[in-house]
Amino acid sequence: MILDVLFPNRCIHCNRIIDPEFLVCDLCFSQIHFTHYNYFENNPVKEKCSLFFPVENAYSLIQFEEKGLSRQIIHELKYKSREKTGKILADWTTERLKFDDHKPDLLVSVPLHPRKLKERGYNQLHLFTETLSSFYNIAFDHQLIKRNHYSKAQALKDKKHRLESANIFSITQSITGKHILLIDDVFTTGNTVSSVAWEILSAGDNKVSVLVMAEDA
Template sequence: MLLDLLFPNRCLHCNTIISKDELVCHVCFPQIKFSHFNFYEENPLKQRCKLLFPVKNAYAVMEFQEEALSQKIIHQLKYRSQEKVGKIMAEWTLERIYLSEKPDVLITVPLHPKKLKKRGYNQLHVFADTLSKNWEIPHHKEALKRNSYQKAQAQKDKSHRAETKYDFSLTEEISGKHVLLIDDVFTTGNTISAIAWEILKNPRNEVSVLVMAFDS
């Protein structure tokens, strides 16, 4: 393909030419700081979640580090329209999580309609759709809506991230379900917590959390 010759895919870290289906070269891949958390056991993400809301299980694929590969990967997904990143992240997730007890439904954090129109896609949907297909768990893309427009967490300095207020609502009834709530980066936990409490208004529901990266 002419475009592949003119604009070859390059490693996010060292700029080496790589296959179009890859993000980083085999030399740089070990520099990605995968979390090695256990989905069913205590881990730092689960401990953080437990301070905010009742959580059943929690998992982060990577540890988020500023100016490191994890940040570059997330930014490719969110701000560079690289939806393939979601599929690759899902493949990494599938290699690291074996579900002995499946959640009933996958729910992704929604974008506000204004932001969705500007970006053109929800960066979580390819990720969740790939997991949904492999795990055979339905992904309810429209189960939540975001009612207020906020500046992206990644575009704020850390001192102002905790000030953000979130307003979410369910668009469908969820009752007696174990929901796996999916987001890209866990920073303050404000987003996940606001949604979790909305789901947990029904005491018959349970919430687990899956994020691509955990900012510890």
């Protein structure tokens, strides 16, 4: 209570004092470019995924713009120790994404290398995934996929190095006959999502759909 008075929560964009559970004020919220994609129909992120692997469905919550508020939101989550941003993004997702009677069987997020996890202190996708799991009543597995190599953040790589991701991931257990919703933060080249997807598809008679927080415009 005292900390809330001394260090009130502020909008990450305009610095207005806002509710402790919020990320941005109402005015700045209107500046976020939500995609409004239909998960079950063709959309830009599904079309991009289809270039790399057989994808069932795909969805992106927001557009990731180089100088927009969406970039600031993702960077708050990944690089500024604002883990709770993951829950906020998940809440925004559940307001917009409806599975109806066609829910996936399992939620799987792209893993961090143990060294990166230790440096950051958390996986930025875990709270997001767990919040979705609770809302939709879909199981999640943070251990199914293992990242084999340590690498610097995608945002800090040039395009050439982003394309170099062979054998980065491996699957840790037998899984077959499942429809897996693969979760990542930002869809850029599609290389990371593709690498994980092929591990899942190669493991057995599985299907893969994709959910990303943001799609690089």
